[in-house]
Amino acid sequence: MTETCAPEQVRRVACVGAGVIGGGWVAHFLARGYDVTAWDPAPDAEARLRRLVEAAWPALEQLGLAPGASIGRLTVTATLEEAVSEAQFVQESAPEKLDLKRELLTKLDAATPAGVVIASSTSGYPMTDMQTEAVTPGRLVVGHPFNPPYLIPLVEVVGGERTDLEAVRWASRFYETAGKSVITMDREVPGFIANRLQEALWREALHMVASGEATVRDIDLSITEGPGLRWAIMGPMLTFALAGGEGGMAHMLDHFGPSLKSPWTRLEAPELDKALYDAVVAGCDDAADGRTIADLVLERDRGVIAVLRATGRLPGSETGPEAGAE
Structure with missing residues (x-):
């Protein structure tokens, strides 16, 4: 992969998909001082996105805004192509449907300038399964966040079988520059790391409720206290x-x-x-x-x-x- 700029030089980020996760990413990148272009196919996407960012902003102010950070640096575009036309990094956050992810990443690969890394917020799909139809799959990586992305620092980064190692390294450096706490995984693991651990606890909790061994309140208190x-x-x-x-x-x-x-x-x-x-x-x-x-x-x-x-x-x-x- 021939990178267009160093991770530290990125100034414009594109967020494709502006729901809870995508909107959280938008808020995070704005708070870190980036120009952000966003696109989502829903007819009311822009209004929902701006409400989400405004609701997140007080928390981001408490965390500390980067110099120049402003909600005014958000642009919502009418098309996917407009959103990524000048992007130096792309974060995809579409719903968790494999066919949709595969199709969208293929479109993003075709529309995004050469050398720009494209990351998916998928919470479970391996990139190997999502990059199958892309012309330049080497730049496609997973950048798995935790909800809300503007508040929880963790992001897990991993490539697929056809991902260039340099793209993984670049993405990890970019996320670190953007204020995230990064785990760079050596290999694909279904559900990644944190979700695997969360899921184990969740399944055991369901077993305990189902068998009458503990109430929901008991289970939550057993962790929070x-x-x-x-x-x-x-x-x-x-x-x-x-x-x-x-x-x-x-x-x-x-x-x-x-x-x-x-x-x-x-x-x-x-x-x-x-x-x-x-x-x-x-x-x-x-x-x-x-x-x-x-x-x-x-x-x-x-x-x-x-x-x-x-x-x-x-x-x-x-x-x-x-x-x-x-």
């Missing part, structure tokens, strides 16, 4: 590493590894062989990045207290959902 507080600071792997005390993940696996055979979930546990054991321990060491267990405990504790205070769950908290309510 339990592990969810820790996950906001560090993910499940480092969180479990701290369960091993000074021995870290190795001690945790030695102590709790046998419970993988216990019927705590409907998911089948992998065999905790030496390769998996070593990979998890080494991965936690890498993630700790030089921080000791004591450092991580202090970081976790401070973070959880901050979350509790921010959500009004500590005595005397002046913030949270009820604070300032009218």
